[in-house]
Amino acid sequence: MKLILIWLKNWIKYPLVLGAVLPTQKFASDLMASEVDGKINTVVELGAGTGQITNSILKKGIKEENLILVEINKEFSKILKDKFPKAQIYSEDVITFLENFEKRFNKRIDLIISGIPLVSLNKNIRNKLCELSVDNLSEFGKFFQITYFIRCSFPNEVIKKYNLSKKLKGFTPFNIPPAFIWKIYK
Numbered sequence: 001m002k003l004i005l006i007w008l009k010n011w012i013k014y015p016l017v018l019g020a021v022l023p024t025q026k027f028a029s030d031l032m033a034s035e036v037d038g039k040i041n042t043v044v045e046l047g048a049g050t051g052q053i054t055n056s057i058l059k060k061g062i063k064e065e066n067l068i069l070v071e072i073n074k075e076f077s078k079i080l081k082d083k084f085p086k087a088q089i090y091s092e093d094v095i096t097f098l099e100n101f102e103k104r105f106n107k108r109i110d111l112i113i114s115g116i117p118l119v120s121l122n123k124n125i126r127n128k129l130c131e132l133s134v135d136n137l138s139e140f141g142k143f144f145q146i147t148y149f150i151r152c153s154f155p156n157e158v159i160k161k162y163n164l165s166k167k168l169k170g171f172t173p174f175n176i177p178p179a180f181i182w183k184i185y186k
């Protein structure tokens with residue numbers, strides 16, 4: 001209950017940055033983590049919030065110390081640090097994180113799981129975020145995005161530019177708001 005109140009307080013302050021009136025619920029979180037398995041090397045969650053999708057990712061067998069979480073909101077980042085003390089948590093803007101990824105980690109990302117509200121961003125920032133994500137993906141890398149509209153919020157022009165594929169991975173009405181999960185892959 002306390003987490004929901006913290007979420008609502010932040011949603012009132014930063015509605016466009018949070019993008020959803022409540023944290024993602026279990027069914028949608030499980031869909032977002034549906035292609036995680038213990039054999040994947042590098043999983044990054046963008047916009048981890050208070051860690052609902054993170055719980056689903058960890059249930060699929062990723063070791064906490066191998067999981068990389070990015071969250072701009074300082075209060076949420078502290079909650080993430082308390083809940084997942086061994087995870088690698090970056091409390092910074094996702095663009096900064098992606099720009100520095102290769103320098104910091106010297107590897108590619110196999111799976112990006114994004115709760116970032118892409119529709120709230122201006123077109124240039126959205127394209128930059130998506131292009132940087134693709135640049136950091138490994139050969140068979142995948143990008144999962146949650147949206148609250150049927151339309152995929154990952155830009156078509158980036159999909160075309162990088163010759164990517166996209167697929168509606170799932171939809172659930174059992175989420176507030178109802179959620180669509182898109183998969184973008186090489």
Ligand SMILES: C[S@@+](CC[C@H](N)C(=O)[O-])C[C@H]1O[C@@H](n2cnc3c(N)ncnc32)[C@H](O)[C@@H]1O
Nearest residue numbers: 018019023024047048049071072073093094115
């Ligand atoms: C729709 S919420 C999803 C939160 C969580 N993953 C969940 O499903 O409950 C979006 C999250 O992205 C974070 N966020 C938004 N813009 C961001 C940015 N530019 N860099 C890092 N995090 C950002 C917000 O603070 C918020 O926690």
